[in-house]
Structures are given as structure tokens and as C-alpha cells.
Amino acid sequence: MINRILTGGALVLLAGVLAGCGPGNKPVDQGTPNKVLNITVGTEPEDIDPHVVTGVPEHHIIVALTEGLVAEDPVDLHPVPGTAETWEVSEDGTVYTFHLRGNAKWTNGDPVTADDFVQSFKRILTPALASKYSYMLFVMKGAEDYSLGKLKDFSQVGARAIDERTLEITLNSPTPYFLSLLNHYTWFPVHIATVEKHGGMVKRGSGWTKPENFVSNGAFKLKSWKLGRKIVVEKNPDYWDAATTKLDEIHFYPIELETTQENAFRGGQLHNIYNLHIDKIATYKKEHPDELRIKPHLASYFYRFNTTRKPCDDVRVRKALAMSLDRGSITKNVTKGEQMPALFFTPPGVAGYTARARIEENVEKARQLLAEAGYPDGKGFPSLELLYNTTEGHRIIAEAIQQMWKKNLNINITLQNQEWKVYLDRQREMDYQISRAGWTGDYPDPNTFLDMWTSWSQQNQTGWARDDYDGLIRKAAATQDVEARLELFQQAEEILMDELPVLPIYIYTRVYALNPAVKNWHANVLDHHPWKHLDLEVKADE
């Protein structure tokens, strides 16, 4: 009797739980006709203060809220008028004069003025703020000295408000990519009065970026920010180009796990999968080709050699290691995302530049070089450790490379994985022999990939330095002629690929999925998708 009562009770309980929950309203089904985009850009943004943050998720949210002097064309990202309606460049290419539009407004109704930009540049360069990305402004005259505290008077820096709507920026040297650089959020304006009100100009995280305080000038304004849940931005009706804005709201969800992103996408909660898991690529190719996107990305996957430690201090060893890889097999069988095997460092086709230097994949020659270095058939080769940060994707690539070197050169290397911060610390302290790395371009120009190997760059971290290489990069920065400048980069990359302080492996692709209802989404190497142009369209047959 008791048994029956209890069993019955259990069944009733179970049925109750199930009946209580019918199919929910799916955010995507509701959002598409209502012009509400549900999207994930990976992690929770650290902040949305353009002068403090450094990440990619932050970028996606900040560009929805804030607009710089210029904006990006949705198709190929060439600079188009933003807050500045027109601009002129001086003959020598070093002085830019921007004319701000009269109807550019902050969300509190204030006009966007030239002085807002000057004060914003001053803020990010102020040493006390300690902005990690302030170096993005160093092309401007005096900016670097000011940020280092060597220059105290900001009026000496090359940013000047001629009148309320005219801004003059003076550069150190002609910088062909300057207008593209302006689309980096470090150049974006902040509403000075709001920043001042909440803790002042140089206090980070003062709370001015909270939804109740935040003032911005972009196509969208911040509606709510629930920590760990989502950030909601809504159309800004007072934006000067509000007629272009198609979407009413964008909901940014912080979902880190790739499999969770995929489940949310399949379950009708998201319009996109930010990163599609490697195991799912084949399935999507077969079953959902209309949703799958695989696009070239402005980023390199490579290994750093510590050129101050044995055995990688010997260029012959570095060359042997670089020549004995089969990169095509890695991208085909291991990474599987249509990545491009990299025989040079800079992703091809950036601002008209494709490196002519090539690493030769030649096992015979590699063996010969290794023998010349004193290790015939790998005999007597010292212990060599490959450092990578703990991630499944890096491990499988490292294992493939380990095998290739064993098979082709008869050398044994050990793999060591470290947690992210430990890995970064060891790389910075040069406490490694070979270390995995990746680099995403900050702006579409070869300079962002080549100036990191100069002797003064913080990103070098290989101990490698060459005067002639430094000289070429310096000379390129001062060269106005486009062809001559690219030629200097060609020569620099030839040196780099001859000396090989780095071992290029592949050029990244972005592998993601997008609901076909999302319109005006154009693939480009920076993976920027100016939000105001995006639209949602219900399919005709639905």
C-alpha cells in the first residue's frame, strides 16, 4: 500500500514538473520580426570605457554605442564619414583637419565638439590613467612623450580644437592607415562632463559606464547591463544617421563555451554562434551550409623561438624546424577550419600587401641544416620544450608538430601546457624555448604585424633584434609613397623569414554560424560588422 502511494506520488511529481513547462517563446523567433538581434560575442566585457578596455568583445559593444571621427563601410571597412562630415589632409600627409557635423549629439543632448575629442585624447594619454592601449595614439605628434610624462603640456601634443567643430590632428609622419586607425576605440570620444562627474578623468571603473550614467554618441544607446546575463542596447533616435539604423535593439549575451553557444543557437535563443566548435564544422558543412561561415581573419598563428637559449639561438636550427613542417596537413587534418598554411608572417592581401618571402617546406634541406648545426640525424640534440596555454586546440596542433619533427628530423621535444597567466608570464620573462602565440591585427596594414618584431616592441619577446630590420620599419613609417612603403615592408619580412625568430604556422579563419535572417552582414578580415547597417528579415515563405 505504502509503496503504491509513494510510487504514485513520485509519478505525479514528475508529471507536474513536466506539465508546468511548455515550450517557451524563443528569443530568435520573437526577435526577428521585432528587429531585436540576439547575439553573443563571447565573454562578459570588462568595461565599456574605450580608454580602459583592450578586448574584442568590448570592441563589438563599444562600436555600437560610440562613434569616432570616421566610421567603417559595412562591406570593405574603408573609412567613411562618421562624427566628422569631411576632412582634409595636408600635402605632406601629416596634418588632418576634420569638420564635425552640426547634428552630432551625445545621448544627453549635448553637441559633440572638437574639444570633446581633444579632451578624450588627453584622457587616454594621461599617465595616471595607465591605459594599456594608449600606444594606438602614438602616431600623433607628442602623444608618446605625453603618455610617458616627458611632456607635461598637452597643448604641445598634435590635437587642437580650432573651433567648436573643427579639429586638427598633427602626426609624426605620414601614416597611410591613419583613417583606419581612427576606427579603433582608443580614438573614440567620451562625454567629458559625465566622466568628470563620476570620479574624474583618470579614475578607471568610476561607474560612469553604468547604464544609469552612461552617455554616448553612437547609433545605439545603452539600455541595461545585467552582469553575466546580457547587455541591451537600443536604437538611438537622436543619432545623426538614425535613418540608417535598422535594428531596434541588440542583446549581447556573454556565453563563453562554444558548445553552449551552439546549443543556444540551435535552441532558437541566439542569432549567431561566435565560435563554432571544431568537431561541428563537418556537420554544419553538410547539414547547415546556409548558416556556416568560414572567413579569412587578420590574424596569425605562430610559435615564438627564444633566440637567447640553446638550441634555438642557432638560426640553422630555427630554419630546420620551420622547413620540416607540413603546414597543409595541419590545417587540413588538425584545425580543419580552412585556415591558410602560413609560409610568411603577415596575412596576405592586407592593404595591398602580400609578402614575397616564403619559407621553403623541404625536409631534405632541413635535415642538412640540422646536421650543419651539429646534430646530424638529430643526434645530440638538446632537450627542447614547447610551451602553450592549456587549450585543447593548441594541444592537438602541438602534438602534430611534435610528431612531424620526430619523423622528419628525428628529434624529441616535450610539450608543456600552462594556465593562461603563467604562460604569459613565462613568455614575458623569456622563460621558454618555443612558445605558442597568436597575433590579431589592430588595423588593416602590414605595419601592425611587422613593427612587433622591432627591438623596442613590447610584443617581440623572442630576444631577436636586428638593426637593419628596425631601420626598415622606421623608414616605412616616414614614407608617404604607398609603393615605396610596401617595398620596405617586403624587405623587412624577407629578413624576418630568413632569420625566423618566429615560426609561422597558419593564417586564422573565423569559423562561426549566423542565422540567415541577419542581413547586411559582410565578411571582412577584421570581423567588424557595423551594427547600424545590420537588419533582420523574415523569410518570405514563413
Place this chain on the structure above:
Amino acid sequence: MLKFILRRILETIPVLLCVAAMTFFMCRLAPGGPFDEDKQVTAEVRELLNKQFNLDQPLHKQFIQYITHLPTLQSFKYPNRTVGEIISQKFPVSAKLGFFAMCIALGLGVLFGVIASLRPNTYIDYIPSSLAMIGICLPTFVMGPLLMLVFSLQLGWFPATGWGGFSGDQFFASDMVLPSVTLGFFYAAYISRLTRGGMLDILTQDYIRTAKAKGASGLRVILKHSLRGGLLPVISFMGPAVAGLIAGSFVIETIFAIPGLGQDFVKSAFNRDYTLVLGVVMFYATLIILLNLIVDILQVTLNPKLKFD
């Protein structure tokens, strides 16, 4: 009893101080720091950052500042939030998930445990016991995606991710079901085994035979006479279990994209977010001590053999 509680509370102070000191110094000994990122900053900027976040002060001064101002300290990773803000926004989510899971765990666990104990070594025992075994053996990171696959992707009954509906602040929403069940099922399995064991012990006691002999109904014998003693092992399990349910749901929170504190518990350490690590650890330490105290009081109340000293 009051004396007992007071003494226990006084005892917690040195414990908490120890926890704080160990967390603080272990964090600082770990290589890497909050400002290490993919794109390395210059030595000058690093120095300025250290100054802005008071990392240039001597360690003992920082430690004193940390423990005296903990809730109002800025997070390193999320500079526009304080430690107190993050905990107060995220803990309620973890607590609610833990509460639902506990209800499921207790409801199913005790029910199955009692059923199993009534006819030991028959199929009525075997079925719930094997279910419990499956629950213990299936880790939550398998169970979660499995439930998600069946109930949200195949059947479409529940959303695959999220917490609190579309707006994110509904008191109860269908997206809470799967994570609660996943987490609850794991604990239900333990509880059912503990209940079965406890009940088997009690049901063979003399006083149960007496109760049956004087004509008490079967249900009365179970609810009134046996459960009180039979659940004692469950009660002592509950202290750490509740703490684990609230704190240790990192896996569930990650799989279902739930904005709870369990994620920060783990991630703040990876981020070297010195202030948040200390905040979350201290918060959970206090919570666990409190829960253990409650369990001790409950045990004395339920078990007449125990006294408050």
C-alpha cells in the same frame, strides 16, 4: 544553546583570518598578474597600473587594506564593479539554483531511499538503487548536455541556456528547470543511498517493532517513527552538500550560461583578480561555517543522544 552558538561564532574568527591570509598570499605567489594579457603592456604602463591598484605597496599593507575594505574594493577584471556588487548580484542566482536543486535532491533522494529500504534486496530496492548509482556515476558535465540535447533541442520543452527568462529577472522561468534537475539529480543519488542505509538501520530496531505491534499504520511508522532517525546521516551530509550546491556549480553555470557566483569562484583565480578571489573565498568560507553550525544545531535537536557541549 546560546552559549554553544556564541562559542562557535568566536571560533570562526581565527579560521576566517587564516583562510584570508592563505588565499591572499597564495594568489600573490602564483606567477602572472592581473595585467598580463595577450598584448603585453610596456614596463612604464605596468608600473602605473601597479600604482593605480596599490600593488606597489608592501604586501602586509595591502593585506590589511584588503581585509578591512573587502566589499568596496574594485575588481581588477571588471573595474567598474566592486567585489561587493559582483557578489550581491551573482550570489542570489547561485543560491536560487542551489535551492531548487536541493529541493529536487531531497524530494527524490529521500523518496527513493525510503522506497528502497522498505523491501531490501527486491526489485523495488534494485531499481531506485541502480538509478542512484547512475546519478553518482554520471558527472554533471555529461548529464547537463544530455538533458539539454533531449529536452531542449529534440523536444523543445525548455530553453537550452539562460536564467530568469528573456528579461533575465523572472522569479521562476522554464530555463531554470534543466540546470536545477542536473545539479539536483547528482545529489539526489547520494541522498537516496544515505537514506536507504539510515532507514535500514532504524527499521530493524526494537522500537519500530513495538510501534508496529501497537497497531500504528505503515505510513505513520515511516513518517513519525523511522524518518527522524533514518535521516540523521542525510542531515550531516547536508552541511557540506548545501555549501557545495551553492558554491560548486561552476560546471552547471558554464554549461547553461547562468550568471552565478560559481563561475567567478573559478575564473577570478584564473584572471588573477586578487580582490575578487579574496572576496568570493571569504564569502563562501563564512557561508560554509554558518551552514555547518546550522547542521550541528539540527543534529542535536533531532538526536536526543547528543547535547550542546
